[in-house]
Amino acid sequence: MKLKHTSIPMVLLLFLFHSGPLRAQANEGSAFDQSKFVPDIAFILDVSGVARDMNDQKYTSLSIPGFSYPFLNPPSPSGLNAHRGMNFNYGEMSLYSVVDPYFDLFAVLGLAPDGAGLEEAYFSTRKLPYGFKVKAGRFLASFGRVNEQHEHYWDFANRPLIATALFGEEGLKETGVQATWVAPTSYFFVFGAEVLNGENGQSFGTSGFTAHAGNVSIAPVQGPNLYIGFIRSSVDIGDASILFGLSNAMGKTRNDQGFTTPGGTAAAIDANTNIIDGEMTVKYSLDAIRFISFQGEYMRRATDGTEYAYDAFNALSEPSLDKHHSGLYAQVLAKIDEVWEIGARYDLLLQNDVSMNSVDQRMPSDLPRYSAMIEYNPTEFSRFRLQFDRDESLFMPASGGWLRQPYTQVLLQANLTIGAHGAHAF
């Protein structure tokens, strides 16, 4: 067994003087051994190989127009599987342990070659009465179905399109507090509320800004900025389990994309945003091994406020801004034997209405993406997934509007886990 550093001199002394039973002394050397209290640790590695009929420079410069707040400068696709060839997607370390009889603590560290970051860290109560639980810290918001799932739980190599379009590559991950209540009924009902900082720049944001011309001064949001409520329920019909839910998120969208900088051309926004989400999952067991599942989610976002920008003559313009976005995804999976699983997903961004001073900005709508995948799981600790995507949701700016840039990609993803055995959620 391992000797603690402190016990080594003692063991040497015993060798020198031959006094007393060595074994007993060595065991006492571990009197303050804490190794039994090491939390459950798991490490997940995700790498992929990507073949895409578009070069990286072009791919990373494309965007979904209209969806991000200053629609002139939307984010580009980045993150997972971003490059042709090999991608190191992430190394993720998760820690879990009971703190004491009253609390659990979870932490997820995202590790990359150029640094590490705390993805999530939160504690939750274990023993609140009457079906209540409170958690606090930094966590993935329980908004809809897919947002709360970690990357390695996804059924496809990428997040559904509508989720990325509304919340970005990292999802809606926020600092705050969540309270849930599970009803003492024979059917499953959970009600939840979250109070969060609302810093997600894709849909919300807390930063204030001041114009270098004119007298605009919008204060930063202080205190909580994002409020989420959700309800989920479930019924079993024979061997089928159906889970459905509704979520609502509301908060301020206060963002500055270089507007404050003198001579800056980018805009800033001060608005209120409301997002609703409807989700449904059906899982039907064919036998002890095989199942078929359906998962679908619909999200709709409304943003209402004012945009601040400079016109060609460097004069301040303050058009009222009204944005309506919606989208959905629907996916079907089939586990066909102990190791093989197949799936198909249809993503669609439906509505893309942006109007300034009630003038429609003519953003492209009905943007689809088609995906299919086949997964090989030698054990539950290793997974290889071959995925095909046809994406028609990305555009590049062109004179007088936007030019659609469809691409096709095939990717092979490897995802492996060591350490603690993760329990699977439904």
Place this chain on the structure above:
Amino acid sequence: MKVWKFIPLLMMCVQSVLPGQLQVVSTYGYIGDIVSRIGKERVEVVTLARGDYNPHVIIPKPSYIAKLRRADLLIINGGQLEIGWLPQIIRQANNGAVQPGGRGFLDLSMHVHLIDVPTGVSRELGDVHPEGNPHFFLDPDNIPAIANAVTARLVELDSDNQAYYEANNKELYALWQQKMKGWEAKLKPFKGEKIVEYHRIFDYFLHRFGFTIVGTIEPLPGIPATTKHIADVEKLIGQEHVKFIFQDVYNPQDASEYIAKRLNVKLLILPHDVGAVKEADNVFSVFDEIVRRLTNV
């Protein structure tokens, strides 16, 4: 008035839905059956997993959360058999009473002696259970130990009914000993018989009745059979004069069927839990059915 006569009856009806009844959730069917034999009408038992499904990989349905939410006591098999599906459900149930470590949580593996404890643990060896083989229910000698643990916990949570639970436990013990004699007599001729298993799920049963386990059809725990390994097993069956293959109901049977047909050995599909096959609807009939299928050759 005759109406008075109905009052006790009415009281009984109300009682059956009042929270006076201890609410117990069990993970597997055999646990639920033992609990209902000891708790009888003073306890309401709900079992989560289907008996004919793979106990290692149960789909964690949201309805399980609702069941756990209302439970006073959760009884699990333990030995990491539920690790892939239960922890998440416990956390989501928001029920402080059934959190691991509390009085409302009973891990049966702590009350029996586990065999096949690996000396070294590595996932190179497949889906190993570091605490030992968790399928201890299939040693009939473990049933009284399990029943004692259940009784003690019911008494702890509901001491008013101590005498009732203990009497029921005694009754179960007597009945069990009686049945044991019958199974022992029927299985005596099989002592020393060499067998092959698909998964190491019947080890406790086989050890108890003196069978010798020569090998398994899955190359490693939880890893599906491969052509190469099947060839090795076939060689082993020939060398060791194996006559039986023991297989559970949930794993694919094609590899076992293939071997059985080629080498003329008997493939026995046996219940591993209550509800695994139609005939095995309680703890007694699980063993009755194993013995019946084995001796009906």
